[in-house]
Amino acid sequence: MAPVGKSYPPVLYAVGREKIKEYARAVGETDPRHLDHEAARAAGYADVVAPPMFAVVYCSQAIGQAYFDPELEIDFARLVHGGQEFKWGPLVVAGDEITTVVSVKAIEHRAGNGFFTFESVATNQDGHTVSVGTWTNIVRGA
Amino acid sequence: MIMDFEPGAELPDLKVTPDRYLTVRYAGASGDFNPIHIDEDFAKQVGLPGRILHGLWTMAQVARAHTEVAGGPHALKRLSVGFRGMGVLEEEVVVSAKVSTVDEDGTVHVDSAALQSGNAIVRRGDADLRP
Numbered sequence: 262m263a264p265v266g267k268s269y270p271p272v273l274y275a276v277g278r279e280k281i282k283e284y285a286r287a288v289g290e291t292d293p294r295h296l297d298h299e300a301a302r303a304a305g306y307a308d309v310v311a312p313p314m315f316a317v318v319y320c321s322q323a324i325g326q327a328y329f330d331p332e333l334e335i336d337f338a339r340l341v342h343g344g345q346e347f348k349w350g351p352l353v354v355a356g357d358e359i360t361t362v363v364s365v366k367a368i369e370h371r372a373g374n375g376f377f378t379f380e381s382v383a384t385n386q387d388g389h390t391v392s393v394g395t396w397t398n399i400v401r402g403a
Numbered sequence: 404m405i406m407d408f409e410p411g412a413e414l415p416d417l418k419v420t421p422d423r424y425l426t427v428r429y430a431g432a433s434g435d436f437n438p439i440h441i442d443e444d445f446a447k448q449v450g451l452p453g454r455i456l457h458g459l460w461t462m463a464q465v466a467r468a469h470t471e472v473a474g475g476p477h478a479l480k481r482l483s484v485g486f487r488g489m490g491v492l493e494e495e496v497v498v499s500a501k502v503s504t505v506d507e508d509g510t511v512h513v514d515s516a517a518l519q520s521g522n523a524i525v526r527r528g529d530a531d532l533r534p
Binding site: 280283284286287288289290291292294295310311312313314317318321338341342343344345346347348349352395 | 419425428429431432433434435449458459460462463464466467470471475476477479480481482483484485486527
């Protein structure tokens with residue numbers, strides 16, 4: 262039976278200033294709050310601010326546990342990222358420590374395709390939920 | 404917020420052309436080193452036309468289309484997208500977004516899509532912006 266509800270061990274990610282800047286440049290951010298820690302401080306933040314989609318970086322190792330879980334038998338050659346949702350709470354800034362827990366939310370088989378939905382819940386060092394992600398993946402039928 | 408959000412209002416299009424090495428930089432920045440994004444030979448071997456964009460990079464462009472007009476990253480409360488087809492390098496990506504409804508508390512709901520040569524590579528974009 263498919264392990265819906267299964268959750269994986271929490272993964273801690275320490276958010277680095279240069280990592281935020283590297284990510285912000287790669288996605289073309291122009292807002293100095295992502296790129297310049299002095300500008301971020303002048304705007305009232307402790308350090309550079311992570312763009313919202315930086316969630317994929319701090320969730321990466323945690324979500325990888327689900328994708329590579331042998332119990333799920335995901336065939337990577339047929340895997341397609343079908344959809345993605347994030348809900349965001351307080352902004353993440355350099356220096357934060359984010360703990361992410363990933364769980365299996367749903368597994369369905371329809372028309373020969375497998376649908377795997379994972380959830381990530383990421384919490385900062387103050388106990389605030391900074392993001393909840395829903396990761397929808399399709400394993401196309403043979 | 405920078406612009407007035409009224410139902411039906413279109414956000415300014417965000418246009419960006421991923422250069423030849425974008426997927427290499429994004430792989431390093433994001434940690435997603437799937438070879439379909441960075442190895443031309445591998446991509447072709449698995450039946451793709453060549454290296455393809457990371458869907459989550461394209462989603463980040465959709466996110467940016469919102470945050471840039473809503474005053475910053477804090478404004479984006481939720482974003483949901485569906486991925487469709489594949490994005491390619493060296494071809495302009497255009498993110499179009501339009502306000503659908505505005506709640507009484509000021510939360511703005513925005514529909515969006517990201518297109519390349521008229522094909523939606525991200526569709527069903529659906530965002531909530533904080534008032």
